[in-house]
Amino acid sequence: MPKKEQNKLFAIPQNQNKLGILFVFLYxxxxxxxxxxxxxxxxxxxxxxSNYWFYVTLGLSxxxxxxxVFSYLSxxxxxxxxDYKNYRFVLKQGVFSTNTLDISLQRIQQVxxxxxxxxxxxxxxxxxxxxxxxxxxxxxxxxxxxxKALALQQELLALKAEESSVNKELSNDxxxxxxxxxxxxxxxxxxxxxxxxxxxxxxxKKLLLLGLTSNYFRGLGLIIVFISTVYGQFSQFVxxxxxxxxxxxxxxxxxxxxxxxxxxxxxxxxxxxxLSILVSIIETILKYFELKITKKKESLEVEMGLKTNTKWxxxxxRVQIVTHSSNPLQSRFDLHRLQLALIGSDDQVKKNSLIxxxxxxxxxxxxxxxxxxxxxxxxxxxxxxxxxxxKRLVIISLLTGGAFFLNYFVGWFRIELLALILIPVGFxxxxxxxxxxxxxxxxxxxxxxxxxEGVWFKKRKYIELFKIQAISVHEPIFLRKRELVHIxxxxxxxxxxxxxxxxxxxxxxNYLLYRVESSQQAWM
Amino acid sequence: MKDFVNNSIDxxxxxxxxxxxxxxxxxxxFKKMVLQWAIFCLVYSLILLALVNLNWGIxxxxxxxxxxxxxxxxxxxxxxxxxxxxxxxxxxxxKDVIFQRGWLMKKxxxxxxxxxxxVASKQSFLDKKLGLAVLRIYTAGGSGSDISIVGxxxxxxxxxxxxxxxxxxxEERTE
Numbered sequence: 001m002p003k004k005e006q007n008k009l010f011a012i013p014q015n016q017n018k019l020g021i022l023f024v025f026l027y028x029x030x031x032x033x034x035x036x037x038x039x040x041x042x043x044x045x046x047x048x049x050s051n052y053w054f055y056v057t058l059g060l061s062x063x064x065x066x067x068x069v070f071s072y073l074s075x076x077x078x079x080x081x082x083d084y085k086n087y088r089f090v091l092k093q094g095v096f097s098t099n100t101l102d103i104s105l106q107r108i109q110q111v112x113x114x115x116x117x118x119x120x121x122x123x124x125x126x127x128x129x130x131x132x133x134x135x136x137x138x139x140x141x142x143x144x145x146x147x148k149a150l151a152l153q154q155e156l157l158a159l160k161a162e163e164s165s166v167n168k169e170l171s172n173d174x175x176x177x178x179x180x181x182x183x184x185x186x187x188x189x190x191x192x193x194x195x196x197x198x199x200x201x202x203x204x205k206k207l208l209l210l211g212l213t214s215n216y217f218r219g220l221g222l223i224i225v226f227i228s229t230v231y232g233q234f235s236q237f238v239x240x241x242x243x244x245x246x247x248x249x250x251x252x253x254x255x256x257x258x259x260x261x262x263x264x265x266x267x268x269x270x271x272x273x274x275l276s277i278l279v280s281i282i283e284t285i286l287k288y289f290e291l292k293i294t295k296k297k298e299s300l301e302v303e304m305g306l307k308t309n310t311k312w313x314x315x316x317x318r319v320q321i322v323t324h325s326s327n328p329l330q331s332r333f334d335l336h337r338l339q340l341a342l343i344g345s346d347d348q349v350k351k352n353s354l355i356x357x358x359x360x361x362x363x364x365x366x367x368x369x370x371x372x373x374x375x376x377x378x379x380x381x382x383x384x385x386x387x388x389x390x391k392r393l394v395i396i397s398l399l400t401g402g403a404f405f406l407n408y409f410v411g412w413f414r415i416e417l418l419a420l421i422l423i424p425v426g427f428x429x430x431x432x433x434x435x436x437x438x439x440x441x442x443x444x445x446x447x448x449x450x451x452x453e454g455v456w457f458k459k460r461k462y463i464e465l466f467k468i469q470a471i472s473v474h475e476p477i478f479l480r481k482r483e484l485v486h487i488x489x490x491x492x493x494x495x496x497x498x499x500x501x502x503x504x505x506x507x508x509x510n511y512l513l514y515r516v517e518s519s520q521q522a523w524m
Numbered sequence: 525m526k527d528f529v530n531n532s533i534d535x536x537x538x539x540x541x542x543x544x545x546x547x548x549x550x551x552x553x554f555k556k557m558v559l560q561w562a563i564f565c566l567v568y569s570l571i572l573l574a575l576v577n578l579n580w581g582i583x584x585x586x587x588x589x590x591x592x593x594x595x596x597x598x599x600x601x602x603x604x605x606x607x608x609x610x611x612x613x614x615x616x617x618x619k620d621v622i623f624q625r626g627w628l629m630k631k632x633x634x635x636x637x638x639x640x641x642x643v644a645s646k647q648s649f650l651d652k653k654l655g656l657a658v659l660r661i662y663t664a665g666g667s668g669s670d671i672s673i674v675g676x677x678x679x680x681x682x683x684x685x686x687x688x689x690x691x692x693x694x695e696e697r698t699e
Contacts, residue, residue: 016621027692087600088537139666169579240604298639343664368641466641469635469639469663469664469665470633470634470635470636470639470663470665470669471633471634471670472631472632472633472634472668472669473631473632473633474629474630474631475629475631475632476628476629476630477629477630480630488668490663490665490666490668490669491665492664492665492666494666495665495669505541506541507535507536507538507540507544508535509541510535510539510540511538512680513533513541513620513634513636514538514539514621516636516639517619517620517636517637517638523639523664
């Protein structure tokens, strides 16, 4: 028996690492500072508070003290342990009240280690346990030493696996005791061997390359969001009408010829472009810093991030949609991106998707092989009906024409300026539609649904047939005469839709339904 | 796995989900939709009447147009209700349930029984008075693939619910 006791590391209720006090303290201070910074800046600028410095200091010290007491209490009252007998993870928390959380290990979806900047400074990490349930889906143990966090992660995952296997094989309580003993040893063995098959790291050089070749529109979007936020924050304090008027007058006086306007437009375009590249690089580094993939026999561990370092332990069962994407530049440097849509506890698809960038094609295929239960096969692709393309072309032409028509009556812009912007944009959009049409393809192979899309950023999405939950066929009234339909494939981690297919293609869905309905494979 | 690799499957031999006969909704469902519409229009007219009598200086032509609009709204509502009532259909097969709805945007959803999470039958206040029921079928696919079979008789809904639950239970036992 003593051996068994040794295994049960987490049987007694225990606190977090003592540094947890410091963590909660710093974290609360950080939140307060963020909330109050605007007031401080404002009062510092206008010197309104300088007469009351005594009260301000007093108030701040009081706040400090309260936060300190709060941190201590929240550390002291936070206790967790594993109930080995009933297979439950128990958590007690609360500053003044006590809140007991009790999760069945079977319902745990995911356990991962997370590290924010504060965590790194103090030298601890937090463990996040996600479970499938209506409320309290996610719990976080905020401060644990790294060893302990990893040990607890392993323990929870091993126990979860063990319990589901016990449940499946026997429901006989008498035999359960014996079996547990064996399983513990097995779990321990696998822990000791730590059967790592391979690891993959993304170096700084590749990371820079990745940022340089990534989607600049994202960088541009981030700049726009940043500027509008800053503008919104400060417009309350600054009288901006004067600036606008000045700018308007300046523009009217100085820039009268089309050539000059073009020059300004092109110049600002290049500046914005350069900034977008910079922001994209910074974002890439922040998000994917020190990306490391460890392939073990039965799982895939992924770790990345500078600001918040997150560690995932992936099980193929949780992955529902696999997306492989790359753009021509990146594929030249052999950089490929894998996006995995995972089963979440709710409808939010975005949150439950994991992006692994910077993979070589070889590694990507290796990971795909691990994730899919069968080998990927080639299929016959179908395209959307050309009616889609015709419709898009008509809409774009109408919109461009309409803009000119409207301007003729309203007269907001000069016709040259409008032509300068609208004609190239319209033309690019037209060409883009043709490429979109060519690239959008769908195939249903014996084991997979495969969808191709994207012009510059090419994507290929894969769903294994047995992971389909339901199928919907849409027939809008305006397509009924032409016998065209839209098809949606529903999975537990989001939908995949393909539009403008001939109705005869529904015969393929009969095959798909047959495969799902005769499948004995667990989809999660 | 091995049982499923079978390349010589002929697509024409598989049961076709589109040629299945779909059972329509009961006529009471049409009545219910018209009733709901009538209540809405009644409230609309009452507000109009109240505004006329309040004398807030709203020109009378506004009310004339509003009344005309209300008249067309009534016609449109009845027409759309009828189209929706006619568009609804469902079918149970041995392995899945098929549900079709919508006239402007016809949508057909097929849910295999082995992917159903749970089933619930619901009755609103109006449903109880009229003797109607709604059967809601939930999957793990989220709101996109969940279906509500409307226009059922209560006993019909109960029967389907029990049928599906019994199938799900049987499936779980074999697993």
